[in-house]
Amino acid sequence: MEVINGLNLKDTELRLGLPGAQEEQQQEVSCVRSNKRKNNDSKEESAPPPAKTQIVGWPPLRSNRKNNNNKNVSYVKVSMDGAPYLRKIDLKMYKNYPELLKALENMFKFTVGEYSEREGYKGSEFVPTYEDKDGDWMLVGDVPWDMFSSSCQKLRIMKGSEVPTSL
Amino acid sequence: MNYFPDEVIEHVFDFVVSHKDRNSISLVCKSWHKIERFSRKEVFIGNCYAINPERLIGRFPCLKSLTLKGKPHFADFNLVPHEWGGFVLPWIEALARSRVGLEELRLKRMVVTDESLELLSRSFANFKSLVLVSCEGFTTDGLASIATNCRHLRELDLQENEIDDHRGQWLNCFPDSCTTLISLNFACLKGETNVAALERLVARSPNLKSLKLNRAVPLDALARLMSCAPQLVDLGVGSYENEPDPESFAKLMTAIEKCISLRSLSGFLEVAPLCLPAFYPICQNLISLNLSYAAEIQGNHLIKLIQLCKRLQRLWILDSIGDKGLVVVADTCKELQELRVFPSDVHGEEDNIAAVTEVGLVAISAGCPKLHSILYFCKQMTNAALIAVAKNCPNFIRFRLCILEPHKPDHITSQSLDEGFGAIVQACKGLRRLSVSGLLTDQVFLYIGMYAEQLEMLSIAFAGDTDKGMLYVLNGCKKMRKLEIRDSPFGNAALLADVGRYETMRSLWMSSCEVTLGGCKRLAQNSPRLNVEIINENENNRMEQNEEDEGEKVDKLYLYRTVVGTRKDAPPYVRIL
Numbered sequence: 001m002e003v004i005n006g007l008n009l010k011d012t013e014l015r016l017g018l019p020g021a022q023e024e025q026q027q028e029v030s031c032v033r034s035n036k037r038k039n040n041d042s043k044e045e046s047a048p049p050p051a052k053t054q055i056v057g058w059p060p061l062r063s064n065r066k067n068n069n070n071k072n073v074s075y076v077k078v079s080m081d082g083a084p085y086l087r088k089i090d091l092k093m094y095k096n097y098p099e100l101l102k103a104l105e106n107m108f109k110f111t112v113g114e115y116s117e118r119e120g121y122k123g124s125e126f127v128p129t130y131e132d133k134d135g136d137w138m139l140v141g142d143v144p145w146d147m148f149s150s151s152c153q154k155l156r157i158m159k160g161s162e163v164p165t166s167l
Numbered sequence: 168m169n170y171f172p173d174e175v176i177e178h179v180f181d182f183v184v185s186h187k188d189r190n191s192i193s194l195v196c197k198s199w200h201k202i203e204r205f206s207r208k209e210v211f212i213g214n215c216y217a218i219n220p221e222r223l224i225g226r227f228p229c230l231k232s233l234t235l236k237g238k239p240h241f242a243d244f245n246l247v248p249h250e251w252g253g254f255v256l257p258w259i260e261a262l263a264r265s266r267v268g269l270e271e272l273r274l275k276r277m278v279v280t281d282e283s284l285e286l287l288s289r290s291f292a293n294f295k296s297l298v299l300v301s302c303e304g305f306t307t308d309g310l311a312s313i314a315t316n317c318r319h320l321r322e323l324d325l326q327e328n329e330i331d332d333h334r335g336q337w338l339n340c341f342p343d344s345c346t347t348l349i350s351l352n353f354a355c356l357k358g359e360t361n362v363a364a365l366e367r368l369v370a371r372s373p374n375l376k377s378l379k380l381n382r383a384v385p386l387d388a389l390a391r392l393m394s395c396a397p398q399l400v401d402l403g404v405g406s407y408e409n410e411p412d413p414e415s416f417a418k419l420m421t422a423i424e425k426c427i428s429l430r431s432l433s434g435f436l437e438v439a440p441l442c443l444p445a446f447y448p449i450c451q452n453l454i455s456l457n458l459s460y461a462a463e464i465q466g467n468h469l470i471k472l473i474q475l476c477k478r479l480q481r482l483w484i485l486d487s488i489g490d491k492g493l494v495v496v497a498d499t500c501k502e503l504q505e506l507r508v509f510p511s512d513v514h515g516e517e518d519n520i521a522a523v524t525e526v527g528l529v530a531i532s533a534g535c536p537k538l539h540s541i542l543y544f545c546k547q548m549t550n551a552a553l554i555a556v557a558k559n560c561p562n563f564i565r566f567r568l569c570i571l572e573p574h575k576p577d578h579i580t581s582q583s584l585d586e587g588f589g590a591i592v593q594a595c596k597g598l599r600r601l602s603v604s605g606l607l608t609d610q611v612f613l614y615i616g617m618y619a620e621q622l623e624m625l626s627i628a629f630a631g632d633t634d635k636g637m638l639y640v641l642n643g644c645k646k647m648r649k650l651e652i653r654d655s656p657f658g659n660a661a662l663l664a665d666v667g668r669y670e671t672m673r674s675l676w677m678s679s680c681e682v683t684l685g686g687c688k689r690l691a692q693n694s695p696r697l698n699v700e701i702i703n704e705n706e707n708n709r710m711e712q713n714e715e716d717e718g719e720k721v722d723k724l725y726l727y728r729t730v731v732g733t734r735k736d737a738p739p740y741v742r743i744l
Contacts, residue, residue: 055573056245056246057241057244057245057246057653058244058573058628059510059544059569059571060241060243060244060569060602060626060628061244061509061510062243062244062301062327063245064327064355065459065460065509085248085249086249131357133357133382134334134357134358134359134383135331135332135333135334135356135357135358135359136334136358153357
């Protein structure tokens, strides 16, 4: 509390808001700020999503330009056999395969089978596949996560009859 | 002129090349119309649904070159759903049936299938040139058909298409007898390339002037290719993630030094910065440079390269060049005509230290007297800067400014950018294309309507306050051909004020605005020569006709003039009123 010449300046300060409310407001503001900073380091659930990325078709750039720099985000298209339209997810939001698969299961309302290196996914008619940088369609899960996330261009959830046995 | 025999008149017409002029000629009299019809070799169709193939062929049976555009511009930004339309197959089928001697086909934003490409390759013995821009729906199998069957192919130019790469050996499909290639661009292919086949092809193509590789062609192959083709004028380089060993680098330098005809350089997808110096020897000859995909290169490396490019007329770059870099461009590139600055940090929220601002834009306008086209992505702008730009550069033909954050005001005065854009349209009397952004009220549209007399294309996003805004534009810009609007508060009053106006334009796009179903219906009722399309992707919104809510806002409206009525190939979620 600033007291100059015996005057409590804060008391006579003109501002909007109820008297005594100021300190609270300051705390709120600093909370929001620290939330934002924390977001970069840990998984703060209360952090607001980046507003910019929510607007469809903005900024006005062709998709090959948007995907070009993989600095902070890595949006890839996800299609599922039989679904009317495609979705997009940001691979950098996930740290490993279980997180990714869970997100996909939620998005498309399906379940994926049990993964094993020898046999791929068993127990479900849905198989997650992806297109890598060379244009090849691969089974999700075979390579280390980092290698996958840097080379994945597109995801496709194949369904039952479409899945070739070699996969 | 009527005293001359037809052949003489036709010969005179041969010198008239532009589409506009040829269209004018055909209106003079019946005899000229007839002569023009049969002598017309090139036709440009800006909207493939404005006319149908049968009528085209009926009028121009001697057609050799056809340009077709399909989806509306905003399809580039994923605002138009899959399967909306723009299928090229019916066109190719009709041309094949009528035995038109097609030699050149240029498509933009159309759906092209392998089947269409196969049919194309088999139907026209003299086919020479295929240019596909922003198309989709085909695979490398389709390319294989073209390579195999088009004996006289001179040009295969694939720009920014979505192509499924089956990694078949399409490059191998060019027969040994194919030696006529002048231009080959497959930069947008994602898969591996058969480099050996490519080298053989380039070696037997002495006329090859333009070669654009995809990311899979490695550095040592590039050196060999350039050695085989020192006559190259236009080169698109692949990608080199790893720094080259000294021997490869030396070979590359030697090869590049021999390419004294090289005028245009592009590609550089994922290139290690140390590769750039190999190109220094030819920089002084370059008139066109596209580094807009080189995301990993920092500003200072870009600057070193550009400082050597004193003859540059066209520059496409990322904003990582920074204001500092743009000052260097302004000091060096006095011949610059076209500049495009793309954002490198599209999704991030971090304050990008190297991004460009109004400072860079003003510097360019002050330093480059020949500048007439600009596309500039930035995070901030001021009215003062735009006013300065207008004063420095009254010659703009195309001015597209995209401030990344919608509704962002002048960052110093916090006012809207109406005055800034107003200055641009007032000074640039020849302005034909304009994209506006930032915080804008109806006032900016008043200025546009008042001053932009030559304006043909206007893109509006997140701007304006009331219907007046749109009305100012429609009433004022008499030469408007394409108007595209998104997320702006324009509604039925503006849409319906002058329905006849739309027949003088190619198309109107409005998405996330205030127009309602009822308004669109009224518009469609009075306009037999317009197709009014409502695009509604929400599958749950399929109501019965008599249950429809006329007050319901329309998600996406696309209307265009046409002489052939409603199209039959629209998907279920597109409703044509």
